[in-house]
Amino acid sequence: MKLYNFFRSGTSHRLRIALNLKGLEAQYVPVDLRREEHLGEAFLALNPQGLVPALEVDGEVLIQSPAIIEWLEERHPEPPLLPRDAQARARVRALAAIVGCDIHPINNRRILEYLRKQLGQDEAAVNAWCGTWITAGFDAIEALLAADKERGDFCFGRAPTLADVYLVPQVESARRFKVDLAPYPLIRAVDAACGELDAFRRAAPGVQPDAG
Known part of the structure; x- marks a missing residue:
């Protein structure tokens, strides 16, 4: 591959x-x-x-x-990235979709380049744009994590799922765009738990061959 x-x-x-x-x-x-x-x-x-x-x-x-x-x-x-139960799969997919459908697409590079070049926005305005949509999505994710009283250290259950695969890169982006993560202790805890796993550490942007 x-x-x-x-x-x-x-x-x-x-x-x-x-x-x-x-x-x-x-x-x-x-x-x-x-x-x-x-x-x-x-x-x-x-x-x-x-x-x-x-x-x-x-x-x-x-x-x-x-x-x-x-x-x-x-x-x-x-190992599976989705639970076996259909209702549980829907919950995990919904958490992933908040990032994949509602946050990331409107903060993608080509959108930000349009803001910068065609609309003449400076970096403060671009960061504010990104922060608006990241915050809206993270508010929902934080509430959903809080409502799940049976989960472990991850977004769902006691092992990483599709939801964590989507969330962790978005947390990385949030930091890059200077979003205040203090209101999201559960998201930060999930990110920290994932950061203990080799699969997540080896995928981090800063350790890739083209970083720098």
């Missing part, structure tokens, strides 16, 4: 975590968004959408991190 990704990309980060949790190795192929390599002819031939990550498997290229992670879950079901 070849993983085309960028160290600081939240979607790339979540896929690295998922691969590590599944115990799968992939060749790391950096795509430098700062140099707009994702818009170059070579990468667009792999992914016409021009977004990371992309996972090349047996000559086929898979795109969109939710689809790739679902593929991983289907092809490599152990």
Whole structure:
């Protein structure tokens, strides 16, 4: 497998975590968004959408991190990222979707570049934009974590799930955009618990080959 990704990309980060949790190795192929390599002819031939990550498997290229992670879950079901019970799976998917559908897409790099270049916003305004949507999503996640009296150290149950795979990169982004995390003790505790696991540590942006 070849993983085309960028160290600081939240979607790339979540896929690295998922691969590590599944115990799968992939060749790391950096795509430098700062140099707009994702818009170059070579990468667009792999992914016409021009977004990371992309996972090349047996000559086929898979795109969109939710689809790739679902593929991983289907092809490599152990350890599972989703609970067996249908209602529990829906809860985990909902936590992941708050990040994947409601926070990340409107804070993605191409949105922020539009704010900077087309709308002329400075970095303070960009950070405020990001903070608005991260805070809205984290308010909901914190409430849902508080309401689950049976969970352990993670978002659901006593082992990492899809929800943690999505949440941890978003916490990393929140710190980058200077979001105050003090109101979210449960989210911070989940992030800390995940940070104790090798699968999460090895996926962190700062330890990737293209970081720096």
